[in-house]
Amino acid sequence: MAERHFQLYDTTLRDGTQQEGMLLTTDDKLAVARHLDAFGVGYIEGGWPGAVPKDTAFFHRAKTELDLSTAQLVAFGATRRAGATAADDPQVRALLDAETPVVTLVAKAHTRHVELALRTTLTENLAMIESTVRHLVRNGRRVFLDAEHYFDGFRANREYALAVVRAAAEAGAETVVLCDTNGGSLPEEIRAVVSDTLAATGVGLGIHCHDDTGCAVANTLAAVDAGVDHVQGTAHGYGERCGNADLFTVSSNLVLKRGIEVVPVERLRELAGIGRAIGELTGVPGRPDAPYVGSAAFVHKAGLHASALRVDPDLYQHTRPELVGNEMRTLVSDMGGRSSVELKARSLGYPVDAGSDAVARTASRVKDLENRGYAFESADASFELLLRAELAGGALDLPFSVESWKVGINQLPNGLVRTEALVRLKLQGMQVSATGTGNGPVNALDRAVHSALDQFFPELAALELVDYQVRVLNAEAGSGAAARVLISFRNGARRWGTVGVDGNSVTASWAALLDAVYFVLLSARDAEPETALPAVAAAS
Ligand SMILES: CC(=O)SCCNC(=O)CCNC(=O)[C@H](O)C(C)(C)COP(=O)(O)OP(=O)(O)OC[C@H]1O[C@@H](n2cnc3c(N)ncnc32)[C@H](O)[C@@H]1OP(=O)(O)O
Numbered sequence: 335m336a337e338r339h340f341q342l343y344d345t346t347l348r349d350g351t352q353q354e355g356m357l358l359t360t361d362d363k364l365a366v367a368r369h370l371d372a373f374g375v376g377y378i379e380g381g382w383p384g385a386v387p388k389d390t391a392f393f394h395r396a397k398t399e400l401d402l403s404t405a406q407l408v409a410f411g412a413t414r415r416a417g418a419t420a421a422d423d424p425q426v427r428a429l430l431d432a433e434t435p436v437v438t439l440v441a442k443a444h445t446r447h448v449e450l451a452l453r454t455t456l457t458e459n460l461a462m463i464e465s466t467v468r469h470l471v472r473n474g475r476r477v478f479l480d481a482e483h484y485f486d487g488f489r490a491n492r493e494y495a496l497a498v499v500r501a502a503a504e505a506g507a508e509t510v511v512l513c514d515t516n517g518g519s520l521p522e523e524i525r526a527v528v529s530d531t532l533a534a535t536g537v538g539l540g541i542h543c544h545d546d547t548g549c550a551v552a553n554t555l556a557a558v559d560a561g562v563d564h565v566q567g568t569a570h571g572y573g574e575r576c577g578n579a580d581l582f583t584v585s586s587n588l589v590l591k592r593g594i595e596v597v598p599v600e601r602l603r604e605l606a607g608i609g610r611a612i613g614e615l616t617g618v619p620g621r622p623d624a625p626y627v628g629s630a631a632f633v634h635k636a637g638l639h640a641s642a643l644r645v646d647p648d649l650y651q652h653t654r655p656e657l658v659g660n661e662m663r664t665l666v667s668d669m670g671g672r673s674s675v676e677l678k679a680r681s682l683g684y685p686v687d688a689g690s691d692a693v694a695r696t697a698s699r700v701k702d703l704e705n706r707g708y709a710f711e712s713a714d715a716s717f718e719l720l721l722r723a724e725l726a727g728g729a730l731d732l733p734f735s736v737e738s739w740k741v742g743i744n745q746l747p748n749g750l751v752r753t754e755a756l757v758r759l760k761l762q763g764m765q766v767s768a769t770g771t772g773n774g775p776v777n778a779l780d781r782a783v784h785s786a787l788d789q790f791f792p793e794l795a796a797l798e799l800v801d802y803q804v805r806v807l808n809a810e811a812g813s814g815a816a817a818r819v820l821i822s823f824r825n826g827a828r829r830w831g832t833v834g835v836d837g838n839s840v841t842a843s844w845a846a847l848l849d850a851v852y853f854v855l856l857s858a859r860d861a862e863p864e865t866a867l868p869a870v871a872a873a874s
């Protein structure tokens with residue numbers, strides 16, 4: 335047998351798009367293909383030309399618009415219809431018209447499917463495989479054959495499943511891909527069937543697994559152990575029902591755990607970014623807890639873990655996040671201690687030590703506040719203010735203080751509801767008052783604050799609220815329940831969060847809003863320490 339190289343085969347654009355809610359335009363498909371190529375997959379299955387009009391368009395445009403550097407483009411389709419010739423079958427013709435170097439044919443490998451779904455004879459199915467593969471090879475295509483329902487078919491009729499593999503290989507298929515189409519197999523079953531098939535046929539094999547038992551990645555690795563050298567999967571495990579084998583997890587495992595360089599190690603370092611880009615294009619982001627590329631894949635919350643990570647990140651991580659383009663983060667919460675505060679503070683640019691009193695006080699305040707309903711893990715800016723206060727000995731040197739504020743909501747005779755806020759602030763000993771109207775209390779307070787302060791602090795113009803969430807903390811108290819408000823805001827390129835808690839949800843919102851304003855002003859003061867506070871003579 336000729337020397338074979340390991341093949342990484344992506345079917346995001348075909349099987350991945352069979353996922354509920356996945357609706358890609360041809361432009362989206364072209365863009366996703368470019369990212370997959372940048373990642374370094376060997377093959378990109380673009381769709382089923384002749385069956386899906388968008389896919390026909392994709393292959394047409396790919397001829398001029400897709401300049402792949404690593405991957406080969408693959409057209410996917412079925413074997414010829416029963417009782418016809420491959421040359422006369424319009425679907426087979428569409429596969430040739432796609433002008434891809436490789437074609438993957440799907441064929442039935444389970445007797446029950448041949449008889450019930452295809453409604454033809456077992457002999458004719460083998461002839462359909464043989465003649466379609468031969469026709470494509472004769473027309474200059476490399477051919478892979480997806481043997482559908484192979485594992486269930488093997489259990490039902492081993493000899494027939496093997497006959498399918500032999501028929502495809504003898505006609506010229508380079509690889510026969512054994513498909514766990516219903517996704518119901520477990521790793522030991524996959525390993526046994528692949529080993530048996532390989533021993534019985536000697537044909538180059540691939541694997542295509544679905545995740546209906548949550549074992550698609552494990553099944554893929556089991557098949558590799560048993561001798562396949564072609565693995566299929568999709569970005570983020572997209573796919574019908576429970577999805578396909580996640581190609582990001584499979585390739586990371588193969589490179590980092592098995593030493594099989596299905597993609598060069600330097601390309602693997604781009605993986606998390608490529609995953610995010612593909613998630614944005616498809617509108618279906620990867621799971622935060624996805625292995626390797628998930629936003630939470632290297633995030634640590636437990637204090638004891640943080641304590642060990644300070645000494646050596648390997649103590650609580652199975653691999654280094656930078657190898658897959660991800661990053662380690664530590665969360666501060668009531669589950670953390672001094673080490674969590676140190677790691678978080680350092681990531682924010684404060685070179686503190688877990689042994690310091692300020693860090694111990696910060697950790698203790700976080701525990702106390704979280705016990706009262708605060709949540710700092712997505713409120714970095716509030717945490718930073720708290721830390722700064724403790725580093726400064728307990729209180730912050732704030733650029734202004736609040737004298738009072740109020741919000742009024744009135745329904746006008748014409749039915750319109752108007753919300754107005756009034757804030758009275760103190761700045762360098764002077765009172766500054768301003769009002770703001772908005773579509774709700776937070777919007778009105780935000781506008782009133784900008785109206786009062788922007789003239790003195792132009793840097794506030796960069797503060798933009800982008801998200802607002804309220805969570806009831808003790809629902810059993812009914813309308814008297816306390817509320818936790820989380821505000822996300824943008825300050826320049828970076829997104830931050832603040833938190834406020836109170837029995838009154840508007841008061842909680844005001845606290846979170848004030849934290850955002852203080853944070854922006856203190857950050858600006860740090861950036862330009864020589865800048866004096868502006869004169870307030872113009873204050874009204
Ligand atoms: C496991 C997999 O994921 S394989 C990929 C599956 N992907 C898709 O089905 C997406 C694209 N599919 C389509 O656009 C359409 O289903 C088409 C164009 C393929 C067929 O459309 P239609 O002819 O309208 O038929 P329908 O969708 O009802 O499918 C049934 C026909 O497909 C035939 N068929 C089913 N499986 C196969 C197969 N593996 N090979 C060839 N024909 C098949 C059936 O025999 C039936 O043909 P008949 O009507 O002549 O009896």
Ligand SMILES: CC(=O)C(=O)O
Nearest residue numbers: 440480482483513515
């Ligand atoms: C071919 C394919 O997608 C399957 O059998 O699952």
